[in-house]
Amino acid sequence: MKKYWVFFKSELQRSFEYRGMLATWFLVELMGLVTVIFVWLAVYRDNLNVGGYDFKQMIFYYVLVPIVGVFTNVYISESLPKKIKDGVISAELIKPYNLKVKILVGNIAWRMVKLFIYMPIFVAMLAVVGYFFGISLSFGNAMIGFLVCFLVYFLHAFMDLSISYMAFWMDDVWALSHLKFIVLFMFGGMSFPLDLLPENLWKIFNFLPFKFIYFVPVSVLRGRLSSFEIGFQVVQLLAWIGFFHFLSEILFKLGLKKYEAYGN
Amino acid sequence: MKKIKRYLKIYWKLIKFSATLETTYRMSFLLEIIVEVGYFVVTVMGMKVLFWNIKTMAGWNLYEIMVLYGLNMIFAEIVLGVAFIFNLRGLPEKIANGELDLILIKPLNSQFMVSLWRPYFALIPSMLAGVIMMVFGFKLGNLVFNWLSLFPFMIIFGCGLVVAYSVGMMVVTLSMWLVQATPLPMLAQKFLFMAKEPFSIYGGAWRFVFLVILPLAFMVSFPTQVLLGELVWWWIPMGLVMAVVFLKMSNVFWNFALKSYSSASS
Amino acid sequence: MKKVIELKKLSKNFRIHKREQGLIGSVKALFKREYKTIEAVKKVSFDIEEGELVGFIGPNGAGKTTTLKMLSGLLYPSSGNCQVLGFRPVERKYEFLKQISLVMGQKNQLWWDLPAIETFVLNKEIYEVSDEDYKEILNELAEMLDVKEVMHQQVRKMSLGQRMKCELIASLIHKPKVLFLDEPTIGLDVVMQKKVREFILEYNRKYKATVILTSHYMDDVKEICKRIIIIDKGVIVFDGSIEKLIKKYANYKVLIPIFNGKVDSERLTKIGEVIENNGIRAVIKVGRKEVPKKASELLHEFDVDDLDINEPRLEDVVREMFGKVTIRE
Known part of the structure; x- marks a missing residue:
């Protein structure tokens, strides 16, 4: 148990060193937010209500997206496939620790530093929205929202691990990882709130796990779901977490067999 | 004149090299195309969803937006393919690992080498998709197309490409000092994707910002408006001025960065 | 003889910030930065004439690569004068760059998936080499390095040795007057190292190019360079021929006897300092003046059974100069 604490500390320090990079990534996301605000400003000049959201609610939605993203966004499939392809994980496999736990622990460390750096800006954004729009985050919603985000992190992590493990068979997992990103962008609720979808599409994407990455946590934070609905979503969420955890474990075992067979 | 000929000759060679290399790796070429199709589908769906809920956005209807987004695809693929994918994206790494020295030792303009060394061709299918989207926009929306508009269009579009490159180049040049900031190329790309939206969404002081300071207007919005039949008199002269000024700025900034590199690298 | 390189009191300082260990140190560094000035090169002066073969040696961090970079125009000097072929390198004029070449050990410029010759042609255009000159030099170099067939192959498919040879051709296609070689034989096997050294000598002989070489391998220096410049902590500690170095800094010679029967080291210590002894063959250090007496x-x-009396090896002399710093042999 102690060794994972050591990993955590060292990844914490590493991510602190890379704070310049983290800050730049934030600027990238901020640019996206700025554009979105302008677009919706224009849309709401001609329209009063879009899909059940008025202007203030829409902006609030988009402000919550990057905040949720810090908790639920996972980039494991950007670096792990390459490590598998290059054979670097061989060295890690013979060490006395669980590789997956190590990855997740390090991942969480980076997340914490990210949060530390972004926190002032998030607080500022929420304060601005609260002051100018009169919409604010209630403490209850925030607590539940945070819990949901915590669970969603594991969903996304297991999803990403499953994708990364495809590197045992595929030459270039990059395309797969990219496609996942595109799907999340559109159907995770990052590009637009999912309840803007027409009825038939909505039914489909309500059934898929992607909605949990942004849409569901943001809806919880906005206080749009009743306790019953939240409970229902959490049950689905747990089911999906179980599914992807199971999938990642199987893929890892099978992949390892293939990996060792080739004496990498 | 002789100088331009020399650079054109070298660039033609580089294009031939890159084309050979792309076709060598068929599998990843295919995968890249699949990803491009993915982006295309997502863009189309995004538009459909938006306009399922509203009638117009900043005075543009669905079909005009189709033309706009279609042109944006072409615009983005040109800028990314020519300057970003293999060249500017890799610049922070070259600075960090010293490969920049190999470039500086050659008797050739370093900005040219750093920006244009390897063009990327897999984006051509996306460009075609963009053209198709534009054509559909015109047809389905019964929009009027005048062949005469092509001439001013090409000028303004060309200016927009030059400005976009210059902005991207300047952002990436910052990695000379911010060695840690490896996502700088991503930031540059994000700026370019901001150009996707119609210029009319910006009001007041922001119009000035996105016209003069970060001239997004010239990149996709104005060229599209020209194709749709609108041409304001100052667009062409101002576009040309912007292009020249921004290109020069990127060059001055790059040389300044090189000076800093030559003082500090060890 | 024409002076090709002139350095007068060339210096280079770097400012780096000091950092403490651990997480606390990293956070502290956010608020207060302490800077330290490192004098990498201190008032270095020397001249090199056309056609010379000069070796630059010194421990890691001594200032070799820094000096080389200033000579090739990649670094601004902090003070002093630096002239190569009549140009100030740092101005990076194209007429200057067309006459020099920098070859760095592990770094390659050949396009990986294309035949080597494509990179040659590209460099021909970049350096503005005429068609006739290109044909001539390509033929000669390909002949010297024996790659006439191989160079039409994809670089990816070549062996390390073939690749290195093609890298050399790519760097020389414009017949540079001054060659800067930074660790040229690093990572190569013994046979390849020898081939590269022979090539450099032959190239220098044929084209009268001035060669400046930095290396960790003593054999590179011994076989190629007539003159060595030793740099340590940014200062030149020696500039002259190898023989002069050995005579000046090694006041000893080495006796190498081969015995008929086993002799143990204790008995040999009365002759001198025993460096090696496997019982049959011993290596003994003896002061120069005492050699005749001790030998007898x-x-x-x-x-x-047999006795050799040798000058000390260059690597041992250099190693002793730098104390504990190791120099690969």
């Missing part, structure tokens, strides 16, 4: 003592008191 050795022959009289021990059953010696």
Whole structure:
């Protein structure tokens, strides 16, 4: 148990060193937010209500997206496939620790530093929205929202691990990882709130796990779901977490067999 | 004149090299195309969803937006393919690992080498998709197309490409000092994707910002408006001025960065 | 002879910030930065004439690569004068760059998936080499390095040795007058190292190019360079021929006897300092002046089958100069 604490500390320090990079990534996301605000400003000049959201609610939605993203966004499939392809994980496999736990622990460390750096800006954004729009985050919603985000992190992590493990068979997992990103962008609720979808599409994407990455946590934070609905979503969420955890474990075992067979 | 000929000759060679290399790796070429199709589908769906809920956005209807987004695809693929994918994206790494020295030792303009060394061709299918989207926009929306508009269009579009490159180049040049900031190329790309939206969404002081300071207007919005039949008199002269000024700025900034590199690298 | 490189009191300082260990140190560094000035090169002066073969040696961090970079125009000097072929390198004028070449050990410029010759042609255009000159030099170099067939192959498919040879051609296609070689044989096997050294000598002989070489391998220096410049902590500690170096800094010679029967080291210590002894063959350090006396003592008191009296090796001399710093052989 102690060794994972050591990993955590060292990844914490590493991510602190890379704070310049983290800050730049934030600027990238901020640019996206700025554009979105302008677009919706224009849309709401001609329209009063879009899909059940008025202007203030829409902006609030988009402000919550990057905040949720810090908790639920996972980039494991950007670096792990390459490590598998290059054979670097061989060295890690013979060490006395669980590789997956190590990855997740390090991942969480980076997340914490990210949060530390972004926190002032998030607080500022929420304060601005609260002051100018009169919409604010209630403490209850925030607590539940945070819990949901915590669970969603594991969903996304297991999803990403499953994708990364495809590197045992595929030459270039990059395309797969990219496609996942595109799907999340559109159907995770990052590009637009999912309840803007027409009825038939909505039914489909309500059934898929992607909605949990942004849409569901943001809806919880906005206080749009009743306790019953939240409970229902959490049950689905747990089911999906179980599914992807199971999938990642199987893929890892099978992949390892293939990996060792080739004496990498 | 002789100088331009020399650079054109070298660039033609580089294009031939890159084309050979792309076709060598068929599998990843295919995968890249699949990803491009993915982006295309997502863009189309995004538009459909938006306009399922509203009638117009900043005075543009669905079909005009189709033309706009279609042109944006072409615009983005040109800028990314020519300057970003293999060249500017890799610049922070070259600075960090010293490969920049190999470039500086050659008797050739370093900005040219750093920006244009390897063009990327897999984006051509996306460009075609963009053209198709534009054509559909015109047809389905019964929009009027005048062949005469092509001439001013090409000028303004060309200016927009030059400005976009210059902005991207300047952002990436910052990695000379911010060695840690490896996502700088991503930031540059994000700026370019901001150009996707119609210029009319910006009001007041922001119009000035996105016209003069970060001239997004010239990149996709104005060229599209020209194709749709609108041409304001100052667009062409101002576009040309912007292009020249921004290109020069990127060059001055790059040389300044090189000076800093030559003082500090060890 | 024409002076090709002139350095007068060339200096280079770097400012780096000091950082403490651990997480606390990293956070502290956010608020207060302490800077330290490192004098990498201190008032270095030397001249090199056309056609010379000069070796630059010194421990890691001594200032070799920094000096090389200033000579090739990649670094601004902090003070002093630096002239190469009549140009100030740092101005990076194209006429200057067309006459020099920098070859760095592990870094390659050949396009990986294309035949080597494509990179040659590209460089021909970049350096503005005429068609006739290109044909001529390509032929000659390909002949010297024996890659006439191989160079039409994809670089990816070549062996390390073939690739290195093609890298050399790519760097020389414009017949540079000054060659800067930074660790040129690093990572190569013994046979390849020898081939590269022979090539450099032949190139220098044929084209009268001035060669400046930095290396960790003593053999590179021994076989190629007539003159060595030793740099340590940014200062030149020696500039001259190898023989002069050995005579000046090694006041000893080495006796290498081969015995008929086993001799243990304790008995040999009366002759001198025993460096090696496997019982049959010993290596003994003896002061220069005492060599005749000790040699005869050795022959009289021990059953010696054969005796060699050698100058100390360059690597040992250099190693002793730098104390504990190791220099690869």
